[in-house]
Amino acid sequence: xDRSQTIDELRGARNIPAFHLxxxxxxxxxxxLVLGYFLVWPVxxxxxxxxxxxxxxxxxxRVWGVRHWQNAFQRPGLLKxxxxxxxxxxxxxxFSFPIGVTIAWLLARTRVPFSHSLEFMxxxxxxxxxxxxxxxxxxxxxxxxxxxxxxxxxLGLFAQGPFNIFSVPGIVWANLMGHGIAIKVMLLTPAxxxxxxxxxxxxxxxxxxxxxxxxxVTMPLMLPPMALVFALQLLRIFQSFETExxxxxxxxxxVYSTKIYALIRDPVPNYGEATVLASMTLLVIAxxxxxxxxxxxxxxxxxxxxxxxxxxxxxGRWNYVAFALIATLLFLLTIGPLCILVLGSFMxxxxxxxxxxxxxxxxxxxxxPVFTKALRTTLLLGTSAAVLSPLLFSVVxxxxxxxxxxxxxxxxxxxxCAGAIPGILAGLGLLWLFIDxxxxxxxxxxxxxxxxxxxxQGKTTGVNVMKGVFVxxxxxxxxxxxxxxxxxxxxxxxxxxxxxxPTLILVAVMNFVSAAGATGSIILLASRDTMTLxxxxxxxxSIAVSNREAASxxxxxxxxxxxxxAVIVRAIGSRVGVRALxxxxxxxxxxxxxxxxxxx
Amino acid sequence: xxxxxxxxxxxxxxISFIPNTMVALAAEKPSAARFEEEWxxxxxxxxxxxxxxxxxxxxxxxxxxxxxxxxxxxxGITVEVSTGSATDTVNRVLAERKAGKYTIxxxxxxxxxxxxxxxxxxxxxxxxxxxxxxxxxxxxxxFQGRHWYGDKSSNTIFIYHVSKEDKYEFWYxxxxxxxxxxxxxxxxxxxxxxxxxxKLMGQGMGDPSGIRQMIDSYFEPDRGPEWVKTYLLDAGLxxxxxxxILETWLVGGRFPLQPVVTGSEDLITLSKKGLPIKQGxxxxxxxxxxxxxxxxxxxxxxxxxxxxxxxxxxxxxxxxEAQTLTxxxxxxxxxxxxxxxxxFGEVPPDQRRVAGVDYGFPDADPKFGARQEEAxxxxxxxxxxxxx
Numbered sequence: 001x002d003r004s005q006t007i008d009e010l011r012g013a014r015n016i017p018a019f020h021l022x023x024x025x026x027x028x029x030x031x032x033l034v035l036g037y038f039l040v041w042p043v044x045x046x047x048x049x050x051x052x053x054x055x056x057x058x059x060x061x062r063v064w065g066v067r068h069w070q071n072a073f074q075r076p077g078l079l080k081x082x083x084x085x086x087x088x089x090x091x092x093x094x095f096s097f098p099i100g101v102t103i104a105w106l107l108a109r110t111r112v113p114f115s116h117s118l119e120f121m122x123x124x125x126x127x128x129x130x131x132x133x134x135x136x137x138x139x140x141x142x143x144x145x146x147x148x149x150x151x152x153x154x155l156g157l158f159a160q161g162p163f164n165i166f167s168v169p170g171i172v173w174a175n176l177m178g179h180g181i182a183i184k185v186m187l188l189t190p191a192x193x194x195x196x197x198x199x200x201x202x203x204x205x206x207x208x209x210x211x212x213x214x215x216x217v218t219m220p221l222m223l224p225p226m227a228l229v230f231a232l233q234l235l236r237i238f239q240s241f242e243t244e245x246x247x248x249x250x251x252x253x254x255v256y257s258t259k260i261y262a263l264i265r266d267p268v269p270n271y272g273e274a275t276v277l278a279s280m281t282l283l284v285i286a287x288x289x290x291x292x293x294x295x296x297x298x299x300x301x302x303x304x305x306x307x308x309x310x311x312x313x314x315x316g317r318w319n320y321v322a323f324a325l326i327a328t329l330l331f332l333l334t335i336g337p338l339c340i341l342v343l344g345s346f347m348x349x350x351x352x353x354x355x356x357x358x359x360x361x362x363x364x365x366x367x368x369p370v371f372t373k374a375l376r377t378t379l380l381l382g383t384s385a386a387v388l389s390p391l392l393f394s395v396v397x398x399x400x401x402x403x404x405x406x407x408x409x410x411x412x413x414x415x416x417c418a419g420a421i422p423g424i425l426a427g428l429g430l431l432w433l434f435i436d437x438x439x440x441x442x443x444x445x446x447x448x449x450x451x452x453x454x455x456x457q458g459k460t461t462g463v464n465v466m467k468g469v470f471v472x473x474x475x476x477x478x479x480x481x482x483x484x485x486x487x488x489x490x491x492x493x494x495x496x497x498x499x500x501x502p503t504l505i506l507v508a509v510m511n512f513v514s515a516a517g518a519t520g521s522i523i524l525l526a527s528r529d530t531m532t533l534x535x536x537x538x539x540x541x542s543i544a545v546s547n548r549e550a551a552s553x554x555x556x557x558x559x560x561x562x563x564x565x566a567v568i569v570r571a572i573g574s575r576v577g578v579r580a581l582x583x584x585x586x587x588x589x590x591x592x593x594x595x596x597x598x599x600x
Numbered sequence: 601x602x603x604x605x606x607x608x609x610x611x612x613x614x615i616s617f618i619p620n621t622m623v624a625l626a627a628e629k630p631s632a633a634r635f636e637e638e639w640x641x642x643x644x645x646x647x648x649x650x651x652x653x654x655x656x657x658x659x660x661x662x663x664x665x666x667x668x669x670x671x672x673x674x675x676g677i678t679v680e681v682s683t684g685s686a687t688d689t690v691n692r693v694l695a696e697r698k699a700g701k702y703t704i705x706x707x708x709x710x711x712x713x714x715x716x717x718x719x720x721x722x723x724x725x726x727x728x729x730x731x732x733x734x735x736x737x738x739x740x741x742x743f744q745g746r747h748w749y750g751d752k753s754s755n756t757i758f759i760y761h762v763s764k765e766d767k768y769e770f771w772y773x774x775x776x777x778x779x780x781x782x783x784x785x786x787x788x789x790x791x792x793x794x795x796x797x798x799k800l801m802g803q804g805m806g807d808p809s810g811i812r813q814m815i816d817s818y819f820e821p822d823r824g825p826e827w828v829k830t831y832l833l834d835a836g837l838x839x840x841x842x843x844x845i846l847e848t849w850l851v852g853g854r855f856p857l858q859p860v861v862t863g864s865e866d867l868i869t870l871s872k873k874g875l876p877i878k879q880g881x882x883x884x885x886x887x888x889x890x891x892x893x894x895x896x897x898x899x900x901x902x903x904x905x906x907x908x909x910x911x912x913x914x915x916x917x918x919x920x921e922a923q924t925l926t927x928x929x930x931x932x933x934x935x936x937x938x939x940x941x942x943x944f945g946e947v948p949p950d951q952r953r954v955a956g957v958d959y960g961f962p963d964a965d966p967k968f969g970a971r972q973e974e975a976x977x978x979x980x981x982x983x984x985x986x987x988x
Contacts, residue, residue, distance in 0.1 A: 058694035059721040077987035144852030250840045435699035
């Protein structure tokens with residue numbers, strides 16, 4: 001038989017479709033190019049340069065070699081620090097995850113009073129930066145001067161303070177009280193809320209109690225978003241360092257991220273070895289990718305369909321017990337640190353009541369000409385990130401989850417890899433990107449460079465949270481819209497935006513917080529004209545200036561700004577979200593005018 | 601000629617010595633008339649440029665803000681001072697320059713940053729030729745009748761402020777330690793006595809002051825490398841890079857003795873307010889003046905975008921007027937100007953140099969930079985070995 005003939009026959013048998021270039025392909029190519037350039041190229045630049053064996057990348061000429069790779073893995077105590085990292089991470093996750101999931105379920109699926117307000121308080125907790133929270137807990141749990149320890153010894157309950165924040169349990173506690181629990185509640189509550197209650201009701205009708213329904217129906221349905229949140233937590237395993245650095249170094253406890261940080265903070269920053277150590281996160285991504293592939297393939301866990309029905313479980317008097325427990329936790333997470341932050345800003349010196357109170361720190365900050373400039377810049381950056389990031393991330397997530405376009409897996413991988421490098425290193429990659437790219441270099445030193453950076457910086461969390469929602473939503477509504485002749489844009493605005501609105505708001509708030517608090521990623525790009533509040537706070541709390549009281553004031557402004565923004569977007573969101581729509585009519589009604597069908 | 605031969609010989613055997621007369625001979629002293637002619641032209645050219653960009657970092661970048669504002673108002677020239685960490689500033693500037701972008705005119709930065717990074721990168725130009733103001737050129741107004749530089753060629757990193765170190769300072773908690781215990785401390789190795797084990801604390805090497813303290817100790821006859829090694833590894837000290845945490849430990853008495861302290865303005869304030877902490881001193885064999893931190897030195901960048909404004913600022917900043925402002929506008933300054941003809945103002949008494957005392961000035965030794973770098977590497981290795 002003729003060989004070419006055989007191939008033709010085989011082709012015919014498999015019915016291989018001919019490739020037709022569509023608008024989708026063009027969009028995908030553009031997205032891959034643009035995002036690849038901004039997200040992956042800075043990471044690649046760092047990785048390529050890790051083979052530049054020069055000690056000081058900025059001073060010495062480039063010499064290619066593997067010196068940094070050899071030296072990095074010979075650093076003393078590296079294995080131990082890896083072990084310490086795993087210890088802290090696993091302890092933090094094993095507490096924060098069950099607590100976060102339980103609270104998210106209680107807030108979204110039960111009739112706990114003031115559930116929306118409680119959820120919002122977790123957002124506020126997330127808005128309080130990690131550093132002031134850790135400082136607040138040092139003020140409370142320092143073995144000698146901590147308020148709680150002092151109170152317990154003065155009451156005669158203990159001979160000496162029983163708590164020591166400078167310990168492994170202390171670090172885990174500070175992590176939990178920082179963003180450990182809050183971020184999980186924030187990410188999981190909308191997912192739980194988006195869940196259709198039909199299956200839960202069926203389980204109850206079948207005689208299952210609330211707990212059985214929770215473990216046999218709700219949890220399996222929520223597995224994809226929970227796995228995503230877990231993956232995001234895994235990605236940050238080598239990145240969180242502030243708490244570990246502040247609390248661990250005094251008792252000789254080093255984690256992997258403090259090693260990376262120390263290398264960058266050397267008098268001659270050792271970016272080469274820091275990049276090598278940070279690139280270990282790429283191995284973590286190799287674990288994450290299969291996990292999230294599995295998530296994306298679990299379409300059978302679709303929870304939002306055209307007949308979406310958001311039912312709530314009544315726990316009876318346990319509603320109030322749950323409320324009391326969550327409110328107590330929120331007091332520890334939010335009210336406590338905020339009170340200490342505000343109180344500290346009026347203290348002559350934080351932690352020393354005997355020195356009295358003063359308005360000097362407020363005067364110093366408010367009279368600083370940089371402050372008003374920084375406030376304006378921060379508002380602009382925060383607003384840009386809050387408006388543009390959710391839209392951008394939702395489109396990227398849509399392409400990854402809802403289309404079959406070639407390249408979508410590469411796009412997904414890109415989003416994950418871009419999150420592998422800690423902000424402080426990524427800042428260097430971005431600096432090179434802006435300086436070396438003709439056309440982009442004119443943006444260097446301007447607000448536009450910062451806007452680009454803050455808009456894309458929350459990509460890994462933002463896109464994956466969006467992916468979680470796209471996975472949850474069934475295809476019926478979109479198909480109905482399409483069948484009715486609605487184009488992609490119309491479908492997106494009429495169907496997707498209302499469905500996504502709680503998540504869009506969440507991502508908007510998270511990006512506002514991350515833009516307002518950005519330091520590492522923008523520090524090398526900001527000029528005096530584009531100084532932000534977070535950079536000002538960093539400067540004030542730096543070792544040399546050490547004005548923690550003034551830095552607290554800046555944090556208060558950032559939090560106030562974020563809370564105000566969040567209140568506004570939540571108010572808008574509540575009018576267009578799934579629940580708002582569901583309150584008035586089934587979601588399918590929203591599709592009906594598009595689809596040209598009559599209400600049933 | 602003979603004098604030059606002597607200096608050459610001394611340099612060859614490793615001793616750096618620059619007689620004041622030589623320096624005076626080397627400097628070109630423009631006539632008053634020439635200055636009168638040149639100065640207004642310089643002001644006009646600087647005004648035309650409109651601004652001067654200064655790279656700085658750490659506390660001085662904020663401390664000097666009111667001082668540069670005076671310059672700004674006086675000459676109608678915008679001054680922009682970069683803030684934040686000096687290392688970040690230097691990274692940014694060097695990255696820009698590698699890409700052919702030149703945005704900075706002048707730097708107010710530490711000898712270490714300038715010498716270890718800006719100079720080897722070829723970012724700085726000789727500073728001496730920029731000086732034209734008679735008040736600045738008049739060496740008799742400066743410490744020991746000369747200008748001081750912190751670089752190998754003694755012409756690029758101009759030192760204008762120094763801290764005085766004529767005794768070793770330590771701090772202790774008065775409730776936890778008795779005066780008799782403290783009286784037993786006579787020399788630096790006494791801190792390593794077994795009785796202090798578990799009671800000592802120190803600044804970690806993540807704090808630039810911490811590494812600076814160890815580099816200084818490495819070269820001091822009372823301490824030296826062995827002392828540094830014991831201090832870091834064997835004396836049972838607890839370290840933190842966070843000065844506020846150290847302060848809390850001292851006040852609370854968790855670690856009641858801090859053997860090495862520099863920049864103690866905050867502790868002095870707390871002590872004055874009645875907290876149970878007290879300053880102690882041990883004698884030092886050699887009294888020193890040191891140029892440390894970003895507030896010590898000024899240098900000029902090559903390819904400066906505003907060369908005339910930079911020159912005007914450099915000259916003005918070193919005049920009697922501006923240096924006086926650094927003493928009067930910055931509260932509790934932990935150093936003082938090398939100008940001898942200005943009032944001490946806000947400078948605390950222990951930072952005021954005493955006439956007639958022969959202070960050593962290692963930072964002005966052209967060879968000291970390289971030796972410091974070696975010591976720094978050795979100390980970091982020791983510090984890292986703690987993390988095993």
